Amino acid sequence: MLPMLDFYRSAMRLSMLVQFQYRTANYFYMIGMIAEPIIYLAVWNVVATAQGGTIAGYDAGAFAAYYIVWTLVRNMNIVFTPYGWEERIRSGELSGLLLRPLHPLHYDIAFFAGWKVVVIVLWLPIAAILTWLFQPALAPTWLESGVFVVAIWGAFLIRMMFLWLLGLISFWTTRVAAIYELFFAFELFLSGRIAPLVLFPDWVQALADWFPFRWTFGFPIEALIGQLSSTALLSGLAIQAGWILVGWGLVMLLWRQALRRYTAVGN
Amino acid sequence: MSPSQPVVVVNDLTKTYQVPERDAGLLAAVRSLVRRRVRLVQAVAGVSFTIHSGEVVGFLGPNGAGKTTTLKMLTGLLHPTSGEARVLGYIPARRESAFLRQITLVMGNRNQLQWDLPALDSFELIRAIYRLPSNEFRATRDELIDLLEVGDLVKKPVRNLSLGERMKMEIIGALLHRPRVLFLDEPTLGLDVTMQRRIRAFIAEYNRRTGATVMLTSHYMADVEALCRRVIVIHHGRVLFDGLLSGLVEQFAAYRTLVVTLAEPSVHQVDLATFGKVIAHDGLRYTLRVPKVTTPHVTARLLAEAPVVDLVVEEPPIDDVIERVFAVEAAEAC
Amino acid sequence: MELARLIAVFARIGILNELQYRVNFFFQILESGISLLTGLIGLALVFRHTTALAGWTPAELLVVMGIYVLMSGVVQSVIQPNMVRLAQDIFDGKFDYILTKPVDAQLLVSIREWQVWRFTNVVLGLLVITAGLIWRQVELDLWQVVIFIGTLFCGMLALYSFWLILTTTSFVIVQIENLINLFEGLFAAGRWPVSIYPGWLRALLTFVVPVAFAVTVPAEALTARLSGATLALAIGVSGSLFVIARLCWRWGLSRYSGASA
Numbered sequence: 001m002l003p004m005l006d007f008y009r010s011a012m013r014l015s016m017l018v019q020f021q022y023r024t025a026n027y028f029y030m031i032g033m034i035a036e037p038i039i040y041l042a043v044w045n046v047v048a049t050a051q052g053g054t055i056a057g058y059d060a061g062a063f064a065a066y067y068i069v070w071t072l073v074r075n076m077n078i079v080f081t082p083y084g085w086e087e088r089i090r091s092g093e094l095s096g097l098l099l100r101p102l103h104p105l106h107y108d109i110a111f112f113a114g115w116k117v118v119v120i121v122l123w124l125p126i127a128a129i130l131t132w133l134f135q136p137a138l139a140p141t142w143l144e145s146g147v148f149v150v151a152i153w154g155a156f157l158i159r160m161m162f163l164w165l166l167g168l169i170s171f172w173t174t175r176v177a178a179i180y181e182l183f184f185a186f187e188l189f190l191s192g193r194i195a196p197l198v199l200f201p202d203w204v205q206a207l208a209d210w211f212p213f214r215w216t217f218g219f220p221i222e223a224l225i226g227q228l229s230s231t232a233l234l235s236g237l238a239i240q241a242g243w244i245l246v247g248w249g250l251v252m253l254l255w256r257q258a259l260r261r262y263t264a265v266g267n
Numbered sequence: 268m269s270p271s272q273p274v275v276v277v278n279d280l281t282k283t284y285q286v287p288e289r290d291a292g293l294l295a296a297v298r299s300l301v302r303r304r305v306r307l308v309q310a311v312a313g314v315s316f317t318i319h320s321g322e323v324v325g326f327l328g329p330n331g332a333g334k335t336t337t338l339k340m341l342t343g344l345l346h347p348t349s350g351e352a353r354v355l356g357y358i359p360a361r362r363e364s365a366f367l368r369q370i371t372l373v374m375g376n377r378n379q380l381q382w383d384l385p386a387l388d389s390f391e392l393i394r395a396i397y398r399l400p401s402n403e404f405r406a407t408r409d410e411l412i413d414l415l416e417v418g419d420l421v422k423k424p425v426r427n428l429s430l431g432e433r434m435k436m437e438i439i440g441a442l443l444h445r446p447r448v449l450f451l452d453e454p455t456l457g458l459d460v461t462m463q464r465r466i467r468a469f470i471a472e473y474n475r476r477t478g479a480t481v482m483l484t485s486h487y488m489a490d491v492e493a494l495c496r497r498v499i500v501i502h503h504g505r506v507l508f509d510g511l512l513s514g515l516v517e518q519f520a521a522y523r524t525l526v527v528t529l530a531e532p533s534v535h536q537v538d539l540a541t542f543g544k545v546i547a548h549d550g551l552r553y554t555l556r557v558p559k560v561t562t563p564h565v566t567a568r569l570l571a572e573a574p575v576v577d578l579v580v581e582e583p584p585i586d587d588v589i590e591r592v593f594a595v596e597a598a599e600a601c
Numbered sequence: 602m603e604l605a606r607l608i609a610v611f612a613r614i615g616i617l618n619e620l621q622y623r624v625n626f627f628f629q630i631l632e633s634g635i636s637l638l639t640g641l642i643g644l645a646l647v648f649r650h651t652t653a654l655a656g657w658t659p660a661e662l663l664v665v666m667g668i669y670v671l672m673s674g675v676v677q678s679v680i681q682p683n684m685v686r687l688a689q690d691i692f693d694g695k696f697d698y699i700l701t702k703p704v705d706a707q708l709l710v711s712i713r714e715w716q717v718w719r720f721t722n723v724v725l726g727l728l729v730i731t732a733g734l735i736w737r738q739v740e741l742d743l744w745q746v747v748i749f750i751g752t753l754f755c756g757m758l759a760l761y762s763f764w765l766i767l768t769t770t771s772f773v774i775v776q777i778e779n780l781i782n783l784f785e786g787l788f789a790a791g792r793w794p795v796s797i798y799p800g801w802l803r804a805l806l807t808f809v810v811p812v813a814f815a816v817t818v819p820a821e822a823l824t825a826r827l828s829g830a831t832l833a834l835a836i837g838v839s840g841s842l843f844v845i846a847r848l849c850w851r852w853g854l855s856r857y858s859g860a861s862a
Contacts, residue, residue: 003398010395014381014388021383028779035786038802039793046797047651055650095344096379099372101364102396133799178631185639194643199650263346263360265284 007102008110015114026122033074034126037067040194041134056198057227061137065225066196068130069138073220074193075119076152079160080108082167082180089170094262105251109160116156140224147233151220154240159216161247168251171258186211192218196227212243274448274480275318275341280350281504282311282336310336312504313350323474323481325495325512329593333504334484338450341482342372354448368397371446375456378433379440380425386436387421390443397444404443411439415469431462438466442473449473451483455490467493488585502593516582519592523562524581525555530574542569551576607704608712615715622718629718633670633725640666640792655797657824662793663733665820669791671726672756672815676788678719680761681781683711684768688777696857707850711761734823741823748832749822755839756815762839762846763811769846769853784810791816807838814838 019026044063048055058066088094097104130136140148166183169176188194189204191213197205208214219236222228228236285305311333318324328334339345340352343359343366352359357366380389394404412421415435425433434454442449451470455463467490474481474494485491491498491512498515500508508515525543529551539545539553542565547554557565562580569575582588619625644666648659657665687710690696699706734741767780787805791812795803807813818835821827 003395006398007392007395010392014384014392017388018381018383025779029782032779032782032784032786035790039790039798042798042802043647043654043793046655047647050651050653092374092377095339096377098344098362099342099367099370100396101367175628178628178635181632181635185635188639189642195646199646201649260346263344 004106007106008113011107011110012114012117015111016118019115019118023118023122026118030071030075030119030122030126034071034130037070037074041067044195044199056196058196058199059137061135062225064134065136065138066221068127068134068136069221069224070193070217071126071130072120072123073152073155073217075123076116076156076220077159077216079112079156079163080167082163082170082176085167085170086174086176089262098259103255105164105255108164109157112160113153113156138225140226143230143233144223144226144228147237148220148224150237151223151240154237154244155216155220158212158240158243158247161244161251162212162216164251165247165254168254168258171261187213187217190214191216192221196222212247215240215243272320273317274320274322274355275316275482276351276353277314277316277337277341278351280311280314280337280340280352281309281348282333282340282345283348284308284310309504311340311347311501314501314504314506315350316499316506316509318480318482320480321474321478322497323470323483323494325491325498326482326484326501327491327498327589328484328501332501334501335452337501338372338452338482338484342370342450343367344372368444369446370448370450371441371444372450373438373441373452373454375434375453378425378437380433380436382426383424385422386425386440389425389436390421390440393440393443399444407443407445408439411442414472415439415465431458431465434458434462434466438469445477447477447479449479449481449483451481451485453485454483455485455487463487463489464493470494488589492585500589500592507592512585515592516585516588520559520583520588521591522556522558522583524583525557525562525566525569526577526579526581527553527555527569527573527575528577529553530576539573604708607708611712612715615713616717619715619717625718626721629721633721637670637725637729640670643792655794657794658737660733660737661820661824663736664730664823665794665816666792667726667729667731667733668753668816668819668823669726670729671723671753672760672791673788674719674722674724674726675757676760676764677722678716679712679714680764682714682716684764685777685781686710686714687768691857700854706854707765707847711765730823737824739825745822745825748827749819752814752819752822752827752832752835755835756811756819759811759814759839759842762842765846766842766849769849788812788815794820811838811842 041063044055044058045060048058048060048063053059094104097107166180169179189200190197190208190211192208197208197214197218200208208218215236219240223233223236284307286308288306314333314337326334326337336345340347341354341359343362346360355366355369357363359366380386381392390408393399394401399407412418415438417432417435417439420428420432421436421439425436428436438454449470454470455466458466470481470483471494473479481494483490483494496511498508498510498512499506500515508518524546527539531551539555543555543557545553546556555565566578566580569578644659644662647654652658654662687696690699690710699709702709764784767784768777787810790798790802790806795806795813795817798806803813814835818827818831821831
């Protein structure tokens, strides 16, 4: 356990150093991402105004809070892209990782976790500007804040596992773009990314319960903006932990197959 | 471990790849998504050899001979199709942690270090990955820095280093965990001559100090000549030769080069041509190529019949020998 | 007609080149389909809660979305690939070859790449526009169609000029990847009429990133919303953007030859 902590500490430190050097590029990237929630926010504001101020319990302030917190959660959600695996295999980077006595998943978790620390720091000024522009209604309790802080890391880990699973398909075929796009489309609607899940028909909300998506996106946001009861907050963390374990188990299972495939075929 | 103990044992190792066949046309392309037609290509076709502790062995062959495939099977990156490979008693394909901790694979032009940071930072990560005790790690690191004469370069971002300097950092990174077996795949690729010589000297010194076993592929025969007493030559996935480098020259060099310096220009080139093929001529110095078997006879005749001031018998350059090895093989294959 | 001939030659080479990868066509259709479906579900979600968005009916918003899809098809198949290649060529010095050709360099760098499969989105966009118009059940007169096509071309010109300005400045300031990312984020705002956005954002989408002229104005032309003033503005802004792009290009060229000398 201790050597593992040592690894995570070293790897996260390294990635923080790298990403801090890339702060300009990081900023551009983050700013490019802000357009998406602002578009959603503008649309829902117009709709809410037309409907007398609120829809499904969300007024302008609540929508603003939802989509501003959204920007941080979205950043926490960015993990190693499944599109990157093809290049990883082709360039021989994977071979380099395999020569080391450590599961490659650890590298990705550690590097992206370190990156997240930089991202959170860079995000703060963006959040301040958005708050000034859109006047969110945000007054979290201590419990809500605490759950949020844990939940964004839970979200990060769940998405890390599931996008890893998706990326492992690259070991069998390189025609993956359509599969990925389908996955991302599902995620868009079932996670709460395009809109809070309560705005969807009941059957969609019921469907969302069967997928990990809402625990990577909607849950942390709703936790902070005060949409959840204490029970829902704590059980939400438990469900996140459950999905992390499921994801981990599936990754281990599929990874063994992928490796068998890789060492049989080479590259 | 006693010096005679085998470290790498390879027994009738084969590797067959399945290469997908693609037909032209849209329908075929769509069909290939579901069901692929494959062709079998045998990259390694029954290779056997044993390498003992402390040996430095050159692994030679033209592109596509199966060198890299063999190295990958020995480092656990590829599963053999059949046959057996053991390194330090481990089966590489199992990729056991204890095995990975004792080997290293260095590939020229591959970058494992963080591009934007000083190499020192990447070394620190390697320490954590291999769980090296801090004092031991520092001692090894400083020793390697010293041996490769990189000094303060370890504090400069890797992207600002020259190709050769970067390769030195790669090598340090690959050796921090003090591996007992080194697989070096073209470690001097693309480097200038001075840098090649440095790296060569380093590998020799490292082998001498630590007694590590080294298996090396290189396109530069100078690497092989300087480092390897023994060479294994493979071609079309088979071992063509396994033995001392001098033996290779002995076996495959079909001719010798005679460098003759004459006292006076009285003997014309035409006359010398009766002794052997004149391949170079500079003033009174002539270079002749003579078949190996007739060399003693020709030398004796030259000394008797021409005003020779100086005569040197040379073996042909190793590159030519290697080229000849493959040419012979190709001719036999026809 | 030298211009048309040159474009035709390059387009032909590009198309022939891409025809070798015909299977990509299927995947492009699949991807475009998924993307369109995503947009439609988004629309449906909004109209679950309201009957009109800032005065736009569902059918009219379908027209907006169709134009958005069409325009992104144009950007992705011609404008963006050419600009990315330009940035690469400047980066690795291949741009020198362009300057040695006896053709206007700006023209040449703008017509070299044709990613023909991405035209799928152009076709798909036209289909969606048609569907929206049929659903809307209002007759179009010929004049409206002519103005629509005119505004569409103004929009393309504005987008092209915008990209060229971005690219010529990019080799001094930042990498093009970041700019593409930024552009795609902002261009997605075109899925909705710009009138729904707060004032500062609407100004940004009108005068800085020409989303309004590329998508909203043509949609206004088709839905009988377009005023003469807006039309004049669209023509004026597109024209000015083109002139600015040309000046930027000249400035970039002089800088480039200055740097390599």
